[in-house]
Amino acid sequence: MVANPHTFGLGHMHSFFCIGALASPLICQTLIARGWPWQNFYYLSVTIPVINFFTVLMTFRSSLSEFLIDKEKAITGGISLQRIVRGDVPEGSVRPTVAGATAVDVEPSEGATTPKQSSRHNLPRNMFMTTVKTPTVWAFGFFISMYTGSEGVTSGYIVTYLLKMRSADPSVVGYANSAFWAGAAVGRLALGYTSPLMGRRKPYWIFAFIIFAMSFHLCIWFIPSFAIGWAMTALAGLSMGPVFPLSLEIASRNLSPAIISSALAIMSSMGNLGGAFYPFMTGLLSNAEGEKVIEPLVVSLLGTMFCFWAVTRAHFSYK
Template sequence: MERHNAGASTSVMDAIEMRPVHTRQEALHISNKKAPSIGGHSLANSIRSSHSKTSYASDRNETLPSPTTASADEVELWNKPGINLYRTFATFWSFLIMGANDATYGAIIPYLEEYYKLSYIVVSLIFLSPFVGYVGAALLNNAIHMKFGQRGVAFMAPLCHLLAYVVICVHPPYPVLVVVFILAGFGNGLEDSAWNAWIGAMANANEVLGFLHAFYGLGATIAPLVATTMMTKGGLPWYTWYYIMVGAAVIELAVSVHAFWGASGKVYRDAHPRTSDQNGSRLSEAVLRMPAARVVWLCALFLLGYVGIEVALGGWIVVFMIRVRHGAAFASGMTATGFWLGITVGRVVLGFVTPRIGEKLAIAIYLPVALALQLIFWLVPQFYVSAVAVALQGFFLGPLFPAAVVACTKLLPKHLHVSGIGFAAAFGGSGGAIFPFAVGAIAQHAGVQVLQPIIVALLAVIWMLWMGLPRIGKKKD
């Protein structure tokens, strides 16, 4: 009788939970300590995986929905585990190059106009061409992570930079120049997607992302300063600056691949199990299925406008200060430096303020201040007032991108971080191509002073988009 009761008891326990969990873990040989104790491959996914080992269709579905909280030991730090310290600095270097890449456009526009004998609208194609690269990155980012992991991004993105800069160094015909900027845009889009998603999910994400984007701002500060000095004081051709960019890209490729070599596709898939009952692409789940789609599209459109403001101001301010404020070439170039320096300092300083008052409220305050400074820049026709106003505007615009990434990590489940944040970041990055080109196209007929009303309108629109986000609570992992 005791034996019968024991058998019955064991049968009940099996039916509830103990045997399926234990068997599933043994069958999958789970060694990752961060793996949830109640998750694993569904039977259907396990069967599909055995028939297609070379495909990333092994993306697994958890049997329970994503938990709303996570234990502290599941959240990575920028310096823990130890490899993260190396990887974090590798991403900082990548963002330094991204910032230098984007800010160089504005510094070389006057020289491209003269060298190639171009109009505003034609020279503006160098802003538009990276759009194609950013769109490609938005669509392929999740697939690259699933197949090759962060290792794939660490190899492909720096290689795109290196190839683009080598071609630019030989100052090819202008149509070729436009094409290679597509390649540089693809590299930027991949890194924007991958490293924002990775760091955005860490502890103290606002602060670390603030430093990450500060390095972007630092690169954007250095590039016009050095490039303008080389061209105006040194009398060197515009393409000489890209010799330096080639060297920086070589370092980026070597350091990034070495740092992320262990972050393969399998490592990524194991660390980001699917925690929903959806099938198919994670990108489709992020952008087409509610409630995630609402968050992703609002953030994507917000970043589209924000990056458009950032690059349009940084890209056209030199021309504006020369043609409208009648400044000297070198002083006008320094105005762009002041704008990017303001962004850099703002990202570091306000990166510590934003998490203390909350991302939603912080950005709701920063944007109206930036709008007021933009109106001063526009309506007070004095060179030095404009230079100071645009630098302060950069300070308050600086934390917007990092805060949007952190908001996404809090509003989306962990398995959608790379697909959702990656899409939003890459899609948003294309704003740095669309709006600067639009400014140039309109300026062809109305003059470069159209920069100001366009920026004012964009600031108002992205404020409304930000206020449309859901209430931001704790992170969902």
């Protein structure tokens, strides 16, 4: 069976995010163990984004041929749009539409609209407003925000939880964070190769991944062992990793191609919002009640994800 290029690409692309998150704690933990001043990490935090900025500029720059093609399309589309608005396209001729398709004008029947009257129906609508009014976008966005929240809480607080609740060794506990991201990277890489086996039952696999993740977090919560907690953290990352690219693929199959770009922007923004909000609330609660609340909060968030997916899954399909 051949892997779905869409799922394969999403899994691999998002796995590199996990690989970066895996490498950072490893490097930081090693440097700190050797006495490197922690404030020097801020220099790296400034240098790496600058490198990324110029890398993105070089990677996505348009070539001269691409620029000329886009320019020609823009000019042709503008002329076609002006002719449609004026209604000066001769009857019986091929009339270009805004979307780039063609239609043949015929003699209007009695009561039919003229080209001038119907031209406004061919004008492009505000795709962003259409996206905002699409409930599916917000449903997937809210689900993704909960996912990134659970991911952020796990990666951000698992070290603190193991230190305070499991008396972990400070010199090695930082590797638990790397274990989580290593598991997530493997899960997303494997998704590209195992997606053909899932077939059209991919929405149900999200249920399975969430259940596995909850089970591993329950082990971290109730088994008082640092070694087991470390291993369960890696397995939790393995289970949670595929959820994000898989949910994006399912979302793309339930949205109109015309609004995919703006829909992904909204869903990604909600994901970033969840990745900031839930860890922030976890920090407030842990300061007030202690680190013991971290794992119960993660399990509760995963349970909410499961229930929300169960409710909303009936309103979309995987084609």
